[in-house]
Amino acid sequence: MKNFLPNLYYFFVFLIISLSLTPLSIYFGKKFKIIDKPHEKRGDKEKITPKVMPRSGGFSIYLSLLILFIYLYTKNPSKELLSILIGGTIIFFVGVIDDKYNLNAWVKLFFEIVASLIPIYYGVKVNFITNPKGGYLYLKELSIPFTILWITGITNAINIIDGLDGLASGIVSIVSITLGFVSILKGQFLVATICFSISGISLGFLIFNFPPAKIYLGDSGALLLGFILAEIAVWGALKTTTSVILIVAIIALGFPIIETFTSIIRRALKRKNIFEADMDHIHYKLMDSGMKEKEVIILLYFITILFSILSIVLLKRLSLW
Numbered sequence: 001m002k003n004f005l006p007n008l009y010y011f012f013v014f015l016i017i018s019l020s021l022t023p024l025s026i027y028f029g030k031k032f033k034i035i036d037k038p039h040e041k042r043g044d045k046e047k048i049t050p051k052v053m054p055r056s057g058g059f060s061i062y063l064s065l066l067i068l069f070i071y072l073y074t075k076n077p078s079k080e081l082l083s084i085l086i087g088g089t090i091i092f093f094v095g096v097i098d099d100k101y102n103l104n105a106w107v108k109l110f111f112e113i114v115a116s117l118i119p120i121y122y123g124v125k126v127n128f129i130t131n132p133k134g135g136y137l138y139l140k141e142l143s144i145p146f147t148i149l150w151i152t153g154i155t156n157a158i159n160i161i162d163g164l165d166g167l168a169s170g171i172v173s174i175v176s177i178t179l180g181f182v183s184i185l186k187g188q189f190l191v192a193t194i195c196f197s198i199s200g201i202s203l204g205f206l207i208f209n210f211p212p213a214k215i216y217l218g219d220s221g222a223l224l225l226g227f228i229l230a231e232i233a234v235w236g237a238l239k240t241t242t243s244v245i246l247i248v249a250i251i252a253l254g255f256p257i258i259e260t261f262t263s264i265i266r267r268a269l270k271r272k273n274i275f276e277a278d279m280d281h282i283h284y285k286l287m288d289s290g291m292k293e294k295e296v297i298i299l300l301y302f303i304t305i306l307f308s309i310l311s312i313v314l315l316k317r318l319s320l321w
Contacts, residue, residue: 003184003189003192004184006193007180007184007189007192007193007195007196008196010193010196010197010200011177011196011197011199011200012200013197013200014064014067014068014197014198014200014201014204015200015201015203015204016200016204017064017067017201017204018060018061018064018200018201018202018203018204018205019204019205019207021059021060021063021064022057022060022204022205022207022208022215023208024059024060024063025054025056025057025058025059025060025215026054026056026208026214026215028054028056028059029054029055029056029059029215029218030054032056032100033100034054034055034056034096034099034100034218035052035053035054035055036052036053036055036216037052038050038051038052050212053213053215053216054215054216055099055215055216055217055218055219056096056099056215056216056218056220057169057205057208057209057215057216057217057218057220057221058092058095058096058099058217058218058219058220058221058222058223058224059096059220060204060205060221061201061202061205061217061220061221061224061225062088062089062092062220062221062224064201064204065088065198065201065224065228066085068194068197068201069081069084069085069088070085072190072193072194073085076190078190079122079123079124080119080122080124080235080238082122083118083119083121083122083124083231084119084194084228084231084232084235086118087115087116087118087119087227087231088115088224088227088228090111090114090115090118091111091112091115091155091223091224091227092220092223092224093220094108094111094112094115094219094223095218095219095220095221095222095223095224096218096220098219098220099218099219099220105273105275105276106275108219109152109275112151112152112155112156112223112227113148113152115151115155115227116147116148116151116152116155116227117148119147119151119231119234119235120144120147120148123238124147124231124234124235124238125143125144125146125147125234125238126139126143126146126147126150126234126237126238126243126246127139127143127238128243129243129246130243130244130247147234150230150233150234151227151230151231151234153230153257153260154226154227154229154230154233154249154253154256154257155223155226155227155230156223156226156260157226157253157256157257157259157260158171158172158222158223158225158226158229158256159219159222159223159226160256160259160260160263160281161255161256161259161281161283161300162216162217162221162222163279163281163283163284164211164283164287164293164296164297165209165210165211165212165213165216165293165297166206166209166210166211166213166297167283167296167297167300168217168221168222168225169202169203169205169206169209169217169221169225170202170203170206170210170297170301171255171256171300171301171304172198172199172202172225172226172229173198173199173200173202173203173206174199174252174301174304174305174308175229175249175252175253175304175308176195176196176198176199176202176229177195177196177199178248178252178308178311178312179191179195179229179232179233179236179245179248179249179252180192180195180196180199182236182244182245182248182312183195183236183245186236186244186245188236188245191232191235191236191245194228194232195232198225198228198229198232202225205217205221210297211293211294211297229249229253230249232249233245233246233248233249233250234246236249244315247311247315248308248311248312248315250311251307251308251310251311251314252304252307252308252311253307254303254304254307254310255300255303255304255307259281259282262282263278263280263281266280283296283297283300286299
């Protein structure tokens with residue numbers, strides 16, 4: 001309990017900070033015309049955009065995270081914090097440019113890989129995976145490719161599910177709080193502080209992003225949250241004798257990961273560009289079946305909570321706790 005309360009403090013402080021900065025994001029979006037317009041196409045279908053909407057949510061997310069990491073770095077300078085700050089900054093600005101000018105997908109992927117190399121340069125990479133039957137599977141020369149795949153994969157997975165108001169920000173909040181609890185139990189208190197803070201930041205933004213939304217997360221926000229979550233999971237695994245936090249992240253992020261894989265396979269089978277956005281994601285299909293937007297969002301929140309609980313139960317059953 002004594003380790004939980006300080007992190008709860010960070011959760012509420014950064015919820016308030018995010019809540020305070022989001023109106024500024026709305027202003028930036030309108031001022032610099034970083035917006036979504038009604039009737040814009042995604043693939044061969046129209047996006048769900050009822051009116052002109054700022055898609056500049058990344059500004060409040062980034063500024064909140066900037067405050068967090070600068071504060072933590074002054075208290076506890078570390079290469080891990082520095083790597084998140086540098087890599088996250090690259091991702092944020094790439095996202096802003098994409099939101100404004102619609103970057104080529106391959107250009108965006110290139111900079112995502114560059115950003116993923118920052119933590120690797122500072123030593124934050126997946127060196128092994130825990131074997132449930134005992135021992136470790138050491139990745140050796142596959143360590144760097146696996147880390148790049150993990151970070152860029154989760155970065156894009158969060159972006160892919162950012163199709164309904166509040167879906168991505170809510171799921172990030174749920175997964176972050178799950179990783180925070182696990183980090184406390186594994187004695188990774190700095191990682192826990194970051195996770196609880198991210199959850200608060202996401203929830204603060206969600207208040208403006210839940211239907212009817214006043215602002216969209218945009219690529220700058222969705223890519224940034226995905227990048228931070230991915231690196232935090234690697235950092236947590238790096239600091240423990242087992243890769244528990246990474247395993248929890250993989251399972252808790254079950255919905256975004258499954259949606260990403262199915263999207264790639266679906267587009268490949270249709271001989272489309274795998275990076276080409278479409279309206280065939282599960283959340284759109286659920287709405288096509290007759291469900292309302294809020295019902296779909298709450299259902300997918302519930303599924304994420306179930307995945308999060310499942311991750312903890314499985315670890316206990318496999319004696320990896």
